[in-house]
Amino acid sequence: MTAGLHLVTDERLGRDRLLAVVAAAAGAGVAAVQVRAKHATAREFTDLVAAISAAVAGRALVLVNDRVDVALAARHVGVRVDGVHLGQDDLDPVVARTLLGPDATVGWTAHAPEHLQAAHVLPPGTVDYLGVGLVHPTTSKADGPPVLGVDGFGAFAHAAPLPCIAIGGVRLADVPGLMAAGAHGVAVVSAISEAADPGRAAADLVAAAGGAR
Numbered sequence: 001m002t003a004g005l006h007l008v009t010d011e012r013l014g015r016d017r018l019l020a021v022v023a024a025a026a027g028a029g030v031a032a033v034q035v036r037a038k039h040a041t042a043r044e045f046t047d048l049v050a051a052i053s054a055a056v057a058g059r060a061l062v063l064v065n066d067r068v069d070v071a072l073a074a075r076h077v078g079v080r081v082d083g084v085h086l087g088q089d090d091l092d093p094v095v096a097r098t099l100l101g102p103d104a105t106v107g108w109t110a111h112a113p114e115h116l117q118a119a120h121v122l123p124p125g126t127v128d129y130l131g132v133g134l135v136h137p138t139t140s141k142a143d144g145p146p147v148l149g150v151d152g153f154g155a156f157a158h159a160a161p162l163p164c165i166a167i168g169g170v171r172l173a174d175v176p177g178l179m180a181a182g183a184h185g186v187a188v189v190s191a192i193s194e195a196a197d198p199g200r201a202a203a204d205l206v207a208a209a210g211g212a213r
């Protein structure tokens with residue numbers, strides 16, 4: 001179930017703080033934890049996915065950012081991994097779906113009209129949701145896509161053939177407007193990871209994004 005709140009892990013955090021944030025967010029009812037580690041080796045990334053999956057302890061989906069090979073490797077050694085979130089430069093989602101199987105969750109980034117065209121011609125059942133941003137400027141991703149604003153997100157979501165998760169600078173105050181604009185859910189890094197009480201922040205965001213799973 002991909003609706004609701006997604007926590008995307010913050011690569012700026014040390015490992016102990018990161019695992020504490022993930023555990024608190026899972027306890028607060030996030031729908032998914034997406035493991036994002038742009039500078040890790042395949043082995044480091046697989047180890048991190050294992051540690052995060054243990055911290056989640058079955059309370060949320062565990063998704064791997066970018067790397068189908070890492071998702072498969074973690075599964076191979078017995079780690080619960082539910083799927084992947086792929087960008088436009090990552091493995092083709094049709095191939096990812098074939099490799100991961102029909103029960104996996106596959107998310108895909110879309111932020112331009114041509115990405116919507118590509119989503120429209122996907123075989124049914126290939127991608128579960130689209131990640132759409134930026135809603136607002138972000139400090140969590142260098143060279144992010146253009147800012148859409150809440151209204152721009154809503155227009156994009158209404159033209160999309162799949163449920164859309166809003167991402168990029170999303171704060172608690174944005175969530176009601178995004179949900180009203182047609183969001184299937186929201187994804188955040190900073191709004192949880194930078195909070196003084198990540199569990200409280202996650203619980204408030206979960207409630208605003210439609211409640212616990």
Ligand SMILES: Cc1ncc(COP(=O)(O)OP(=O)(O)O)c(N)n1
Binds near residue numbers: 008066088
């Ligand atoms: C939910 C969600 N939406 C979009 C993204 C961005 O993915 P991508 O374009 O692959 O960029 P990186 O995260 O890999 O830098 C996302 N991660 N999650």
Ligand SMILES: Cc1nc(C(=O)O)sc1CCOP(=O)(O)O
Binds near residue numbers: 135138139141188
């Ligand atoms: C990883 C990522 N992808 C984005 C996109 O729009 O493609 S925005 C983003 C980071 C979002 O972090 P924060 O909640 O701290 O703004």
Ligand SMILES: [Mg+2]
Binds near residue numbers: 066088090
């Ligand atoms: Mg990516």
